[in-house]
Amino acid sequence: MKYVKVINKHAQTLKRFLESNGLLDVSRKVAKDGEYVLFPVKKEFKQNFDFNISFEDLNTDFNRKKSYDELLREKLGSKADLVRHSFDVVGSIAVLEIPKEIDEYSKLIGEIFLKTHNNIRTVVKKVGGHKGEFRIQNFEVIAGENNLETVYVENGCRFKLDISKVYFSPRLGTERLRIASQVKDGESVLVMFSGYSPYPITILKHSNPSKVFAVELNPEAHKYALINKKLNHIGDELSLINGDVVVEVPKLVESYGKFDRILMPLPKTGNSFLKTAFKAVKPRGIIHFYYFLKEEEIPSKGWEIINSEAEKYKKSIKRIGHTICGQVGKRLYRVCFDFRVE
Ligand SMILES: C[S@@+](CC[C@H](N)C(=O)[O-])C[C@H]1O[C@@H](n2cnc3c(N)ncnc32)[C@H](O)[C@@H]1O
Known part of the structure; x- marks a missing residue:
């Protein structure tokens, strides 16, 4: 995938040139690399500017959304290894278990989860185990809407419930x-x-x-x-x-x-x-x-x-x-x- 690379301060001039000559590939994203901007272009071209440009062939697809794992690693570094990869989904709610050692990152993990999972509107973490006669589990909302009532489908049946009020x-x-x-x-x-x-x-x-x-x-x-x-x-x-x-x-x-x-x-x-x-x-x-x-x-x-x-x-x-x-x-x-x- 071809890009033209230019230093930040000349990016707007180059962009106008690319647009007016139909060279900008609008189906791909503009990327940043430190003090440089990379514009996706349809092909290489010849043009004299009073600043330098260079062409780069990159395999990176800047359009692709980063995955949960990639973002965790980017934001948490080696602590990302402690994040559990099993979780439950009940309708629009995701239920995570967050180990004590990374509890301080709960909200950040919740935000990353929300960003990388379609159809999830609320992310909660489990707090303690099932308690009392009603076998209820406590949760804390760590990202998204503060709503613990949802509808989920199981074996072709629909079930409405509030995960903080009933066992599930x-x-x-x-x-x-x-x-x-x-x-x-x-x-x-x-x-x-x-x-x-x-x-x-x-x-x-x-x-x-x-x-x-x-x-x-x-x-x-x-x-x-x-x-x-x-x-x-x-x-x-x-x-x-x-x-x-x-x-x-x-x-x-x-x-x-x-x-x-x-x-x-x-x-x-x-x-x-x-x-x-x-x-x-x-x-x-x-x-x-x-x-x-x-x-x-x-x-x-x-x-x-x-x-x-x-x-x-x-x-x-x-x-x-x-x-x-x-x-x-x-x-x-x-x-x-x-x-x-x-
Ligand atoms: C483990 S949960 C199972 C609930 C449901 N069958 C399910 O699969 O989601 C056990 C349920 O038993 C209820 N329960 C506990 N003691 C009870 C009793 N003595 N009589 C009736 N229900 C009781 C609790 O409130 C809880 O909802």
Whole structure:
């Protein structure tokens, strides 16, 4: 690519000459090199000026936007090595994890991210881990709009949520589809700990159960579940209940009956709710139980927990299998155990 190079103070004179003679290549960008300006030209030409010009053939494409990595390296130098390259995108929001050692550069990293990623309007960094009963994560906006509500698409379903008010994990899409694909026609399904309803809605969009009940404690998550039910044009086949599963599930069993399938997506403390699930599942019904396990505990510890709870409530279980559905820490995994209650 041909450029004509001139010292700054004569750049305007040269530019006028190039323009009036149709020599300037307007499809390319003018570049700077210290005290020189490089004009993109269509071809070399002969002209006597009272200042010096030179022609250069450059392979550099000054039109190309610099990448995230290039800009990080330019602005942070060797500290760019500490920036994590994995991040989550939820609708128009990007969620970054920024290590302590480069925390002071958070805003700069956020700005660079925003500049180099189309469709992202807000960049946040995680602050701490998931907390409390509602399993909520704190965030700090480091670039872009101060708006934590967004809509994202997963498995053909649309979900609205505020990432600071409800639990969310955009990495569970494959797992939700795996469960949905097992649901048989006409089944009754109970989703405990249903959040903003990603599991119930995925199931109803991809399978044909007779009825899905969803129970969630966090009123904000329940509010978004109601919005998402409408957003996905779902009717009476989904009942959303805002409350504690320990209180609400026995009431459902009394008014509706037991369930063919129960989902338990609360991996941190789900074991203390197995009793509620065992009492609500039909004979030969299926339970999907999520739990966090260290690498060396997979799957034995999960089955031990399930068996010991089953014994307490005089149930026997038949293992279907286990699925590792995400790493959540160093050598720590989210595992789903699928089993039939005999
Ligand atoms: C790990 S999140 C999963 C949410 C949702 N299923 C998803 O995949 O995004 C667990 C959810 O369980 C809810 N929760 C915790 N304890 C509960 C209880 N006793 N009864 C009902 N929901 C509960 C929390 O508020 C949280 O939304």
